[in-house]
Amino acid sequence: MDPLEEHRAHLLAVGYRLTGSRADAEDALQDAWLRWDRLGPDGRDAVRDVRAWLATTVARLCLDRVRSAPARRESYVGPWLPEPLLTTGPDDVLDAVVAAADVRMATMLVLEHLTPDQRVALVLHDTVGLGFDEVGAVLGTTPSAARQIAHRGRRRVREAARAGELPVPVGAPEQRRVLDAFLAALGAADVPALVAVLHPDAALRTDGGGVVKAARRVVHGAEKIARLLVALLDEVDPGALSSIRPVTVNGEVGMLLPSSPPMVGVLTVVDGRAIGVHVVMTPEKLSS
Incomplete structure (x- = not known):
């Protein structure tokens, strides 16, 4: 088997954890394959650990983009969210990517607060299992x-984690229960019911990328979020909510609104309520 295909899920996970973008991860995999091919038969035979070689190559290819991310985020219009990973079934390669809790939306947002070098070091050492000599070689230190x-x-x-930014993941049945209650309250335009589903410290992030109408700032507090979401119902096709269907987003129960443009949402649940409401509407993040 082609080693890139053999390790594809692992390498895609590395690239996604580093960049928050499936498209960027796929580009890195393609470039890594070209570099692997250019080694030639003798060079490939000399590689003792193919999986580690490919992972460090993907990391090096992602590093420039990771280091430029803070500047790009500063010019980004509104809150930034990772490209959502929607999985469709057991044969989907993304199932292996989202199997671990470290690609959940909450975790990916915490990674955004790290420096680029911290992010690369943590992913390569703690997730991939590379030694610090290899990590240092990638970082140039x-x-x-x-x-x-x-x-x-x-x-x-x-x-x-101590500040509650990284809640312990809950099981799918609990996620689905909270999502169903959230959608029922939203569909009924019932502000008190929606407040009851939301954690008092809830935060709403709507990623429109300056292309789709969305809140330009993170909205904090159950009451503010509930009133904003209910107010937005007036601007949505009355039949749109009935077309929402559950999907798996980054390994968690989420929702897909197949409107134009489509929207993908996922809730981060803690203590039986939604503490994070993440909605991605940027078309380029929903095209794959």
């Missing part, structure tokens, strides 16, 4: 410096 970079990133993740 020493193994001891790479270890410190990963330590600082790990500390930031722990802080996020």
